[in-house]
Every structure is written in C-alpha cells, then in structure tokens.
Amino acid sequence: MDAYLIAIGTIAGIYLLLALGLNLQFGLTGLINFGHVGFFCVGAYTSAILSTKGVPIPLSLAAAAVLAMLAAWPLGIISIRLREDYFAIVTLGFSEVVRLIVTSEGWLTNGVQGIAGIPRIFRDGAGEAQAVLMLGLTLAFCFIAILAMMRIVRSPFGRMIEAIRDNEEAVRSLGKEPAGFKMQVLLLGSMLAGLSGALYAHYIGYISPDQFIPFVTFQVWMAIIMGGVGRISGTIAGVLILMFFLEGSRFLRDFAPFIPEVSMASIRLGVIGLALILFTIYRPQGLMGDFTKR
C-alpha cells in the first residue's frame, strides 16, 4: 500500500509543479496559457535525450528547465502583447506544434516510437528506497517552488503582476510597461513546467509524443480553477482534487458498476468539463480562494 501511495504522491508532486507554474501565470498575472503541456514536453524530452546520451542527471534536469524557458522566450516575444484570448489560442497552437516537432524529428526524439529506458534519478538501492528518494526530490522541488512563490507574492514584483492582472490599463498609465513583467512570469512558469516534465520522464521511464496532448494542460487548469486561482493553498488543494479524481475513478467501478467501462474515459472528460463550467459560473474564486475580482 505504501509504495502505491508513494507513487501517487510523486505524480501529485509533478502535477503540483505544473500547477504552480500555471498559477503564477494565470492566478497572479492573468496570462491565459493554454499551452502549458508544450513546456512540460520540452522539459521531458530534453532531460530524456540528454540522460540517455550519458549526461549526468543533475545537468539534464537543469538543461530541461533552461530549455523550456528558452522555448517560451520567442513565443513570448511574439505574443505577450496580444490580447489575452489571442494569447490563449497562440499558446494552444504552440503546444500542438511542439508535439508535431517531437513526432516528426525522429533523428532527435525517436519520433512516434518514443524514448524508452530513460534512466531513473536514483539508481542504487532497493526499489522502495529509490521510490522514497524520488518522492523526496519531487516534493523538495515543490517546496522550493512554493517558497519562491510566496516570496514573489510579497515582493514589489508580485504586487506589480497582481496589478497587471487586475487592471492592466492602470499599470500602463502609471508608466510601467506590463509586457516585460508578463514575459518574466511566462519564463518562470515555463521553467517550472520544464522541470516537472523532466521529473516525469525519469519517473515514468518512457515518453512518447501522445503523452503531451492539450488535455494535460486542461487537467492542470481544472486543478487551479477548482482549488482557487491565485492562492498557493488553492493550487495544492486543486492538485489533490485532481489526483483524487484521476486515481479515484480507478475505484469508481466498485461503487457504480452500472457505468460501462468503455465510457469511463468520456466520463472523466465530462467531469472535467462540468467542473470548469460550474466553477467559472458559481465559484470563480475556487474552493480555497477569497479572490473575487474575476
């Protein structure tokens, strides 16, 4: 039982890093990033390719974070000044293009065959000890990210991005240019997504392009919207809800045997859809938030 919980905890930690990045972008700054999975994908492939070629894992993790950031940079230059919903569509397209690139450039990514045999981060010792170490590392990254997030919120930078979220025009009329701040936020969030992707690749051990579909992005969106936009406690709660939802459906069969099993995938999708609708209409501040400005 414990090893299963450790596994769930590790996956939850990986999602939490993703969600923290998105919360920084949307919750604090109001950037609608529908392409989060693209940076996750860049991170996963970077670390997988480097480490299978013999690069030490600490380096490949760092490279994953940096490369995801670098991938966000040109995207930011092109689209950061766009109106928010245009930005959303452009980022959605971006993540699809990333997926197309890892699909087609087989010389680098092994194409649709995917990359198998990605080395574990902790290779020595028994399986259980490895799993605990991996969980510890993931949670350590989460912890650092959360601390950083809390510092950001209290810093002048944090007040600035929240001001941008709440009223971009007002910020501009004070003589501050929002684009630069938004760019920094985009880069930071992408870095977290890249790191998260790298951990994911080393943990699962096998990646292929079809693991990086937009649906992943919207799962994270559901998490932060349900948990509470803009609050770190909300992000954590949201990720826990998401994990409960993803893994809980494994046990749903015992309670609702009348649901045909082939329909489960559709039902998961429907629940995510319904959650997005209901929370946007009735509780935009999420479960934890007192954030009612939206």
Added chain:
Amino acid sequence: MKLTRRQTLASLGLAAGAGLLPRLALSQDAGAFRIGALNPVTGAGGPYGTGMQKMILAAAEAVNAAGGAGGRMLEIFAEDTQTQPQAAVLAAKKLIDVNKVQAILGTWSSGVSLAVIPLTNEAGIPLFHCSGAPALSVPPANEKKLGYRFQATNDRFGRAFAEIAKKEGFKRPATMAFNNASGIGNTEGFTRAWTAMGGEVVASVVYEPAQPSYRAELQKILDAKPDVIVTGSYLADTTIILREWYQTGEETKWIIPAWAANPELVKALGPAVVEGIISVDSISNEGSPAFAAYDAAYQKAIGKSGLGNVYAAMAWDMVTVLALAMEAAGPGADASAINAKMRDVANPDGTKVSSFAEGKAALKNGKINYEGASSILDFDEFGDVTPDFAASFIRNGEIKREYQVKL
C-alpha cells in the same frame, strides 16, 4: 478504495513502523498465486480491454476448477491502464506493491507495455502483453527475458505483406503509414523485406491523423503509378483514404492489415469501393479446441462471438500458458522457475494440448505443447509468438480467406 481488512491492517502496521506485520499478514494467503490483469478498459483500447479482463478471469476460473496450478489457486487483481502510460504505471505499482502480484498479464498498447516493463523487470515478475513494437523484444526493455508477446510484431506483419505482394505478382508497391509506432512498423517491415527480395518501393508517405482530407498524401502516392498500395493504417483513416482514392478514379490494388480492412470498412464504403482489397491477418487458431473453449467462455461473459476480439483470445492464452508453466515448475516455484518453463509447455516437441486440464494431466507423462486459442503459441528466443498469416480478399462485400503465408 478497495481495501481488504488485511491490507488495511498491513498499511496500519507499516505506519506504525512494524515492517514485519505485513509479511505475516500476507503469509496467511500464501496458497494463492496472485496475477495482475492490467488491461486497457478505458481509452483507445476500450473496445478490447473489458473482453480481455473477463477472459483472464474466465481462464483463471477454468484453472482453479481443474484443481489449480502447481498446487496453488489463481487469484486475479484487475486494473485499468486507461491506455495511458502514466495511469498504467500507477496501476502497475498498485498491483505489484499493494496486491503483491507475481505476474502481470494483458497490457495492450506499446506505449503502456514499454512504461510498465521496467517495473515488472525490477520486481522480477513476468509481463505478458499484446503490443506490436519491436523494441519490446530486446534489451533494455526485455533484458531479463521476462516479457512475452502474444501478438505478432509489426515488423513481422510487414514481412507477411511483402510475401503476399510477391505472390500476387506486384511490381511497383507504394506504402502509406499512419504516424504512430504500429503504422510505421508495418510499412517499414514491408519495405525491408521487399527490398531484401530485390524489389523497389516507388513511393511512401507517413500521414498525420485527424485531417479533413488526405488528398495531397494520396496524390503523391498515385503520381508514382504504383500497382499496389500497402498500408499501416487504422479503420478511420483507411475509410477516408479509400473514399478519396475511389473518387480519383484510379484502379490501384490495396494490401491492408485486417484490423482496418474488416467488415466495418465494407459497411462504411460499400462493396464497389472495397472490391479486391487484400486483408492480412495473423492467424488466430480458429479451428482449434482451445479456440472453441475460449469462444464459449467469451459468449458467456460478453454475449458476442469471440472472433471479434483477438486480444481476448490472447488474454485467455496468457493465463492458460502461465498456469501450465506453474504446473510444470512444481509446487511453490518462484517467478524465475516458472519463467524457465514457459517454452517447455508452449513450444513443439511434446504432447499437443489445448486446455489447462488436459495439459495438467499430460504433464505427468512428459513434455507438452500448448496450442492456444490466439495462435499455436510458440515463443522464439525473444519471447515473441511467431504466428502464420492469412491473406483474405474482399469480393462482393465478403471477406474470404484464400491462402496462408508462412514466414
């Protein structure tokens, strides 16, 4: 969460730091051999997963009814892969760590099998799967030789396509492949085999799914004037491509894998369009007693003919052959001892048997050779089955098997 009192106790014990308690608690049930049924119940594999799961249960029931294998009863723990690597890894971890299974049976898509096999290798237990990716045969995936493939590899399918193209006297083949591991595996296998015979492939295209039109792809192929087009494709894209092809008025022949060139395709396009298409399949062991037993169980569990779900037949065989290996290895054998007996009970030289009960009896008098429901089930050095193939032709809307191909 489905927790038995025993497991709750076990986890409580662990929480208290008493590492001994779970082992003690579990040892009460050491009589049963635990098997994980890890099937694609939801997601892309959904049409097959439920049938696979039910057949694992049914075959285990048959084994238990015959008095168990190697003195032990089988106990099945079923989980859903959702046809997704991430969910499958979590499910496999649950099966291995919570349920302490000693074998995992029935992963389906290559992505899932590739993600799960490091875990089963680490636990030292066998993984039986029906994925097509060639990478599953060799290290690192199969470094411990614990992986067994119950389905022909995509590469092997491609070789069968080449044999058929030669036999039909085609000179200028072209290939079209769906952009995934299985689609490309088929056409690359074909191209390798065809060029090895001294032939030449005049054009080839790899296409992305979910497009409003495949006209540009088709045009590139048709411009090369092929006499036959070999595909690695699925039902939906094959339907669209054939519809567009027919409306170009060209008269090319087609060789298509049977999972795409099936009665659904005929229904979707009408007999005129699909006339003369060659549909290639690995041979299920349809006339065999094992197939009859499986078919009866499938009818009972699902209410449909077992012909519609080849993977369920494979799942049936997985349990049966595992149980026979357990029986051959004797009481109390561990995973590696059972693994060592796999080829002894499945490969030739030995009394041919077609059910667990029959095999159990025959084992008393020497070697056996299980002839399965999904194929005659002989494993090569990589743990892959090596079935023969059949070429079927669509004529007047009927798909008729015309000859067999041995590789």
Added chain:
Amino acid sequence: MTSFVELLLSGITSGLIIGLAGLSVTLVFGIARFSNAATGDTMTLGAYGALMGTSLTGSLLAGGLIGLAAGALSAILAYVLVFRPLQNRSPISSLLASIGVAFFIRAVLGVVFGHDQMVFQMDLVRPFRLHGVRIQPNDLKFAGVAILTLALVFVVLHLTPIGRRMRAVADNPLLARVSGIAPRPVMFTLWAIAGAVAAVAGILLGMKTVVSPESGWDMLLPAFAAAVLGGIGHPVGAVLAGVIIGVAQELATPFVGFTYKIAISFLVLLLVLLVRPRGLFGKIEGVR
C-alpha cells in the same frame, strides 16, 4: 499542372469547411465578444444529429436539417445555461467555460454513441474530367452546400431587421443598447445561427471523413486561424480565410512534408497577428 489544379480544388473544399467553422467563431466573437472553444464540438454534435436524423427519416436532406437544428439548439442551450450568466464578466471566464462546454458535449457524445466511427452512407462516384482535371461530383455538392449556407447567413445579416440589429450590436454594443435594441432576441438569433453554421461544417466534415466524438475538436485551431486571418467579427473574411488556409495546407506539403502540414494554420495565425492583427478585412480592433 493538372495535379496542381486538383489539389487546389480539394483545398478549396476543405477550406470551405474550415471557413464555415471560422464563420461560427467570428460571429460569436463579433457579438458575444469571446472566443468560443466549443465550436469544434458543436460541429461534432451537428454531425451526429444528422446521422441520427438520416437513419430515422431515411433522407440525407432531412437528416441534415435535423443536425442543423441540433447544433442550433445546443448553442442556444449553452448560451442560456452558461454564457448568459457570464456575460458581464471578463471574456476569459466565457472562454474557460466554453472549453468546459466543449468537453462536456464530447463526453456526452462518447457515452451515447461510443467511440467506434460512424459514416454517412453516400453514393461514391468516379470523377469526370474537364480539360484533363478530375472533378469529383461530391466535392461540388459540398461546395454548393457551403456556399448556400453562407448566402443564407448573409441574407439574415443584411436583409432582415434582426440582422441589422445584430450588426449594430457588433459595431457598438453600448450604442445599440442606448438606441433601444433589446439584447435578448439578438443573442438568441446569434447563437442559433452560430450553432447551425457550426453544425453544417460538422456535417460536411463528417461526409468527407468519418464521424467520431473527437473529430470536431481537431478543427478548432484552423477555425480560429480563419477567424483571425479574416479579421475577427468579419463573416466574409472568415470564409475567404478558411479557403486560403485550406489551399495552403494542400499545396504546402512539397515544402514542409506531411506531418507539418497541420501546423500551417498555426503559422498563418502567428503571421497575421504579427503583421496585420486586424486580419484581411477587419476594422482596427484591440488585438494588442
């Protein structure tokens, strides 16, 4: 040369479908002022509606009309239940909710109809030749339906009183309200038209390809690209832009290969936003 012309024709046909989807996006954007991500799944719903209608009535035409009605009805329902409660909030709320609507529609279709493909039973015919160029009769029919749909939308927008009011709201919602235009009938008409147009696009797509619960979502990016390229809120622009994108996708393959051809619409989108954010025909709007 003939194969170039044939690809051009094929591109125009798929382009008209993209254009119709783009038209639905652009209408909603122009009047309700948000990007409706549920457009793709409304298309799918329309296609399933038409399939059911066809098998019930036995006639493709009657089935198509039923599909159209299904699309319109679902769009109105989405408006009443989801988008109207959100209309005074930021467009982001509506965009997020529209993704929820999209997922929900797809989930319902998946549960009700399963994931096996369904097809429209049509007579497939061999092409005829015009100066050596193969002309496919079915393509002509699809183009005909698409153009007829466009014509109808224009008649409603430009020749009826409700259409005039709709255009007034699109131009300046505040002014429209001050001049006494009641928002309710305008919004109902808008959603009915947007849903029906999306349904037509979905039905045509279903006839050209196959129908499955996922099929519409994949058209979303091209549809948005068409709406933006055409100048958001500009109906003719959206359709023309759709055709341009469709043709570009078919003709670009010699240069970019087959996998990247679906990235073309994204490229178009980016270029337009960078170079000419108001699109081909749009008035200067706050894109930035």
